[in-house]
Amino acid sequence: MAEEIKKNTIKYHPRRLTDSTADLEGTAALEKLCFHQPWSASSLELLTKDGIGVGYLCEQNGDIVAYGGMLIAVDEGQITNIAVHPNRRGQGLGLAIVQALIKHAKAARLATITLEVRVSNTPAISLYRKVGFAEVGRRKGFYTKPTEDALIMELKLK
Ligand SMILES: CC(C)(COP(=O)(O)OP(=O)(O)OC[C@H]1O[C@@H](n2cnc3c(N)ncnc32)[C@H](O)[C@@H]1OP(=O)(O)O)[C@@H](O)C(=O)NCCC(=O)NCCS
Structure with missing residues (x-):
C-alpha cells in the first residue's frame, strides 16, 4: 500500500490553490460538476487564507481536474471536500490530493484531521481508509x- 501511495504522489504534483480568479473559478466549476451544493468561488477563497484554510489542486492541459480543501482551527484540520473530474477518476488523483493535505497538516504540526462523508460514498470512504x-x-x-x-472520520497525526 505504501508503494502505491508513493507511486501516485510522484506521478502527480498537486499545487496550492491561490486566490487568482482562474484558480477560484476553475475550482468552482469542478465543484459544480461534482456536488449538488457546490462551493462558490468566493467561499473557496477561504481556502487561500493563511491560518484559515488551504487547498491543493491538479491541472491537466490547463484545466483543474482535482482539488481538495481543508479548514484549520488551532491544531485541527477539517477536510471540506475532495473532488476529481468525473472523466479523471480512478487514476490516483484523489489519492495525490489527500496525500498533499496530510503532508501540509504534518508540516503545520496539526494533531488531527477530521471529515464528514456520506455513508453511501464508498469510493471516498475507501480512499480515506486507505x-x-x-x-x-x-x-x-x-x-x-x-x-x-x-460518517465522521479522523486521522490522528500525533
Ligand atoms: C472520491 C474521489 C475523490 C476519489 O478520487 P479518485 O481520483 O477517483 O481516486 P483514486 O484513483 O486516487 O483512488 C484512490 C483510492 O480511492 C478508493 N476508490 C477510488 N474510486 C473507487 C471506487 N469507484 N470504488 C471503491 N473505491 C474507490 C480506492 O481505495 C482507491 O485505491 P485503490 O486504487 O488502491 O483501490 C472521486 O471519486 C470523486 O471526486 N468523487 C465525487 C466527489 C466526492 O464524493 N468527494 C468526496 C466528498 S467527502
Whole structure:
C-alpha cells in the first residue's frame, strides 16, 4: 500500500490553490460538476487564507481536474471536500490530493484531521481508509438532497 501511495504522489504534483480568479473559478466549476451544493468561488477563497484554510489542486492541459480543501482551527484540520473530474477518476488523483493535505497538516504540526462523508460514498470512504482515517462517529440526517447520515472520520497525526 505504501508503494502505491508513493507511486501516485510522484506521478502527480498537486499545487496550492491561490486566490487568482482562474484558480477560484476553475475550482468552482469542478465543484459544480461534482456536488449538488457546490462551493462558490468566493467561499473557496477561504481556502487561500493563511491560518484559515488551504487547498491543493491538479491541472491537466490547463484545466483543474482535482482539488481538495481543508479548514484549520488551532491544531485541527477539517477536510471540506475532495473532488476529481468525473472523466479523471480512478487514476490516483484523489489519492495525490489527500496525500498533499496530510503532508501540509504534518508540516503545520496539526494533531488531527477530521471529515464528514456520506455513508453511501464508498469510493471516498475507501480512499480515506486507505490513507489511515478511521470512523469515529456518525451524524444522523446530516446531508440533504438526499437526506443521509454522515460518517465522521479522523486521522490522528500525533
Ligand atoms: C472520491 C474521489 C475523490 C476519489 O478520487 P479518485 O481520483 O477517483 O481516486 P483514486 O484513483 O486516487 O483512488 C484512490 C483510492 O480511492 C478508493 N476508490 C477510488 N474510486 C473507487 C471506487 N469507484 N470504488 C471503491 N473505491 C474507490 C480506492 O481505495 C482507491 O485505491 P485503490 O486504487 O488502491 O483501490 C472521486 O471519486 C470523486 O471526486 N468523487 C465525487 C466527489 C466526492 O464524493 N468527494 C468526496 C466528498 S467527502
